Amino acid sequence: MTVESQPSVSLETAIKVETRRQPMPPRERLEQIFDIQDLDAIYGSKAAVKGVTMEVYKNLVTAIIGPSGCGKSTFIRCLNRMNDLIPGFRMNGSIRFQGEDITASSVDPVAVRRTIGMVFQRPNPFPKSIYDNVAWGLRVLGMKDNLDERVERALTQAALWDEVKDRLKASGLSLSGGQQQRLCIARAIAVEPDVVLMDEPASALDPIATQAIEQLMHDLKSEYSFVIVTHNMQQAARVADMTAFFSISTGGEGQRWGELVEYDATEKIFTNPSDQRTEDYVTGRFG
Numbered sequence: 001m002t003v004e005s006q007p008s009v010s011l012e013t014a015i016k017v018e019t020r021r022q023p024m025p026p027r028e029r030l031e032q033i034f035d036i037q038d039l040d041a042i043y044g045s046k047a048a049v050k051g052v053t054m055e056v057y058k059n060l061v062t063a064i065i066g067p068s069g070c071g072k073s074t075f076i077r078c079l080n081r082m083n084d085l086i087p088g089f090r091m092n093g094s095i096r097f098q099g100e101d102i103t104a105s106s107v108d109p110v111a112v113r114r115t116i117g118m119v120f121q122r123p124n125p126f127p128k129s130i131y132d133n134v135a136w137g138l139r140v141l142g143m144k145d146n147l148d149e150r151v152e153r154a155l156t157q158a159a160l161w162d163e164v165k166d167r168l169k170a171s172g173l174s175l176s177g178g179q180q181q182r183l184c185i186a187r188a189i190a191v192e193p194d195v196v197l198m199d200e201p202a203s204a205l206d207p208i209a210t211q212a213i214e215q216l217m218h219d220l221k222s223e224y225s226f227v228i229v230t231h232n233m234q235q236a237a238r239v240a241d242m243t244a245f246f247s248i249s250t251g252g253e254g255q256r257w258g259e260l261v262e263y264d265a266t267e268k269i270f271t272n273p274s275d276q277r278t279e280d281y282v283t284g285r286f287g
Ligand SMILES: Nc1ncnc2c1ncn2[C@@H]1O[C@H](COP(=O)(O)OP(=O)(O)OP(=O)(O)O)[C@@H](O)[C@H]1O
Pocket: 043, 048, 066, 067, 068, 069, 070, 071, 072, 073, 074, 075, 086, 258
């Protein structure tokens, strides 16, 4: 695709793929962490997402983008059985996580959430001290050895330690929004999960806090795998190695459901997508 053919919101400028993102390893060298096959996510009798088939790779940042209501949050919450908490929710298809189908009823959702942590759109620290917020999961799991060290490590990894090391006993709620979100990230990574899911983690944050969160994903992906929902194209282009574009399909009787349109290396999605719907979305002509 030539630059001349780009619509007014040029990918070259608006969605600058930053150089700090290293080139992706070749696909055959990537290790699969999730193998999702023909996944439907259904609330009551209404499918929110249908037929999603994709692999998520280890030690990468994977972005989920798409218009409001296309099922991004529903989808990401399937990955750690978080939707189980919603009455009437069910899934068809399979989600193999490191080989095991975590949609199976025999699988303990609490155990799944220990290895697949989650950070939400709104920072939700517990009304406890900064220290206790981070130590909470460690205590629940009985990971009580070297508690101070583990708390410090998680806060350092979440790029918050320097700002809070002198007030660890202060309430988590006394922090700014951006700090609270980093505290929630510290809480999620303290228990050493394999995957951290983030649903629009920076949407309520200022550009500096947003940048801190993007930087920490970049710095930590050698230890964790991240799946992030974002409405911010520049953010997806900056942080994600792989990007999945979801869109809304419509059927008879006014039915609407989300489906995966295109999934590829971020660079490809943003500069040379295969599907017209992806191009329309990433260039701002739709959604
Ligand atoms: N708890 C719920 N109960 C019933 N339907 C729901 C529930 N949560 C979401 N839905 C429906 O599922 C569909 C997808 O919603 P979802 O929140 O996953 O979309 P989204 O892509 O995350 O949107 P946004 O970008 O606005 O956050 C919508 O039609 C929504 O109304």
